[in-house]
Amino acid sequence: MLAVPAHYTSQTCPACQTVSAENRKTQARFECVECGFSENADLVGALNIKARGHRVLACGESALAAR
Numbered sequence: 354m355l356a357v358p359a360h361y362t363s364q365t366c367p368a369c370q371t372v373s374a375e376n377r378k379t380q381a382r383f384e385c386v387e388c389g390f391s392e393n394a395d396l397v398g399a400l401n402i403k404a405r406g407h408r409v410l411a412c413g414e415s416a417l418a419a420r
Contacts, residue, residue: 357406363398366390 363383365372371387378384383394 355406355409357402357409359398359402362401362405363394365397365401367397367400367404 361372364374364376366376366383366385366388368390369385369388371385373386375386376383377394379394381394382391383397384391
């Protein structure tokens with residue numbers, strides 16, 4: 354099992370990697386202020402956690418990386 358902290362994952366754009374609290378338009382909605390990518394905030398968080406987990410396993414990135 355690989356634990357990946359969820360910090361900032363629903364504020365990070367999976368398309369362009371921009372991190373901003375302003376990306377969370379509402380509790381449920383994500384819209385990137387940089388590129389306009391829009392999706393459910395929980396799905397965005399899950400996509401980012403999955404991507405971070407893949408980077409940890411493939412590249413040795415720290416699972417504790419904040420962003």
